[in-house]
Amino acid sequence: MQDVMMGEPQARGRFGEYGGRYAPESLVEACRQVEETFREAWADPGFRAELARLLALHAGRPTPLTPALRLSEELGVRLYLKREDLAHTGSHKINNVLGQALLATRMGRRRLIAETGAGQHGVATATAAALLGLEATVFMGERDIERQALNVVRMRLLGAEVVPVTTGSRTLKDATSEAMRHWVSATADSHYCVGSVIGPDPYPWMVREFQRVIGDEAREQYSGVPDHVVACVGGGSNAAGTFAGFADTPARLVGVEAEGGAGAARGRPGVLHGCRSLFLQDDDGQIVEAHSIAAGLDYPGVGPEHAHLRDLGRARYVTVTDDEAARAVVQLARTEGIVPALESAHALAWVIRAARDGELPAGSTVLMTLSGRGDKDVSTLKELL
Ligand SMILES: Cc1ncc(COP(=O)(O)O)c(C=O)c1O
Numbered sequence: 001m002q003d004v005m006m007g008e009p010q011a012r013g014r015f016g017e018y019g020g021r022y023a024p025e026s027l028v029e030a031c032r033q034v035e036e037t038f039r040e041a042w043a044d045p046g047f048r049a050e051l052a053r054l055l056a057l058h059a060g061r062p063t064p065l066t067p068a069l070r071l072s073e074e075l076g077v078r079l080y081l082k083r084e085d086l087a088h089t090g091s092h093k094i095n096n097v098l099g100q101a102l103l104a105t106r107m108g109r110r111r112l113i114a115e116t117g118a119g120q121h122g123v124a125t126a127t128a129a130a131l132l133g134l135e136a137t138v139f140m141g142e143r144d145i146e147r148q149a150l151n152v153v154r155m156r157l158l159g160a161e162v163v164p165v166t167t168g169s170r171t172l173k174d175a176t177s178e179a180m181r182h183w184v185s186a187t188a189d190s191h192y193c194v195g196s197v198i199g200p201d202p203y204p205w206m207v208r209e210f211q212r213v214i215g216d217e218a219r220e221q222y223s224g225v226p227d228h229v230v231a232c233v234g235g236g237s238n239a240a241g242t243f244a245g246f247a248d249t250p251a252r253l254v255g256v257e258a259e260g261g262a263g264a265a266r267g268r269p270g271v272l273h274g275c276r277s278l279f280l281q282d283d284d285g286q287i288v289e290a291h292s293i294a295a296g297l298d299y300p301g302v303g304p305e306h307a308h309l310r311d312l313g314r315a316r317y318v319t320v321t322d323d324e325a326a327r328a329v330v331q332l333a334r335t336e337g338i339v340p341a342l343e344s345a346h347a348l349a350w351v352i353r354a355a356r357d358g359e360l361p362a363g364s365t366v367l368m369t370l371s372g373r374g375d376k377d378v379s380t381l382k383e384l385l
Helices: 025-042 045-057 069-075 093-106 120-132 142-147 149-157 172-184 203-222 237-244 304-312 322-336 342-356 375-382
Strands: 065-067 078-083 111-116 135-141 161-165 190-192 228-232 252-258 268-272 275-279 315-320 365-370
Touching: 025 045, 025 093, 025 172, 025 203, 045 093, 065 203, 069 078, 069 322, 069 342, 078 203, 093 111, 093 120, 093 190, 093 203, 093 237, 111 120, 111 172, 120 135, 120 149, 135 142, 135 149, 135 172, 142 149, 142 161, 149 161, 149 375, 161 172, 172 190, 203 237, 203 304, 203 365, 228 237, 228 342, 237 252, 237 304, 237 365, 252 342, 275 304, 304 315, 315 322, 315 342, 322 342, 322 375, 342 365, 342 375
Parallel strands: 078 365, 111 135, 111 190, 135 161, 228 252, 228 365, 252 315
Antiparallel strands: 065 078, 268 275
16 A cells, blocks of 8 residues: 555555556666656756746646636535636646656657647647647547547647547547557657556656646645545546645545546456556456547546545546536536536536535535636537537
8 A cells, every 4th residue: 555645656656456567668668767757857856946937937827726606506515616727728738748848858858749539638748849849749539630620720730740540439548559659669769748647657656746736736725625626537637636635635535437438437457558457348358448528538447546546445436428518518607607628527517416416415615626628629519509
């Protein structure tokens, strides 16, 4: 067991029985270098100061914690939103990417490789690459290229190469596989900037540490402990960063997955994309395709630390349907004047349902991370109006 809840993983990047570094030989060496560089950098006040400077000047941190007054009134709970939608590029993904882009320059790499589903991690990667004078190559499933077209234009404007992935379900899982495959042949000059708390060690730990800024800020801004801390879960990076700020408190941690991508709620142990975690599988252990209206939650697994938090009972994982998420977008838009990303709307949809069903008692306090803004989703949402 880890010494500190959501502290450093155990030896070889283990979170309980999950995590590890299941990768081909050449990537094992590359991961070792990333780990070494991250350990050094994270202990270096100069690196921390440079990252804090970039987060403040280029990403707009700290993001506000907004009391959702009219929606709270409707729901009968006191809801606070951690506004990652107001971070530059429109989601929390920039927090992790600025950290990894700085590491890439520290390692002398000239190019960032990334996978993207919703396009938010791709846009953040393209942005950081432009800012630091690096190249960016982003792998994206063909289906996501269609439904998140706005972000594809943004990436190309920023100078990134967007590589369409035509295999499998043509979504995030396949984009991740393709990015990893590509990295094998490019480790000498490229850094693989993984977008969530997934992948081989040290990524799940490192990405959580770069996203911890969400939870740390929220803890300070809330000044106290809310009854519930809620976030949506694709791979689980905005949730991990949020939970990390409250792991040592009595707050109940709730991760909300898409009904069709419920790795933590319904997955079984297995190995994919370099780590052991919980994945949706059939009886033969084959990975089952995920399906979600939210491209960023359309992933059949979850990061290994979430699997561990689930086993420990420290966090609970629940699911929300496409329909509930779409309705939550409209409800937030019309009560608070905020159009959330479909991913973030999953977290909200659970809050709405739990308040209605009495699972969140009247008057209880809920701090929810609003991981991104909804501009990218207008072509999906307009069909539902
Ligand atoms: C706005 C937004 N929220 C959430 C996610 C899911 O990722 P994670 O679970 O790593 O936070 C994504 C992924 O693309 C996203 O774009």
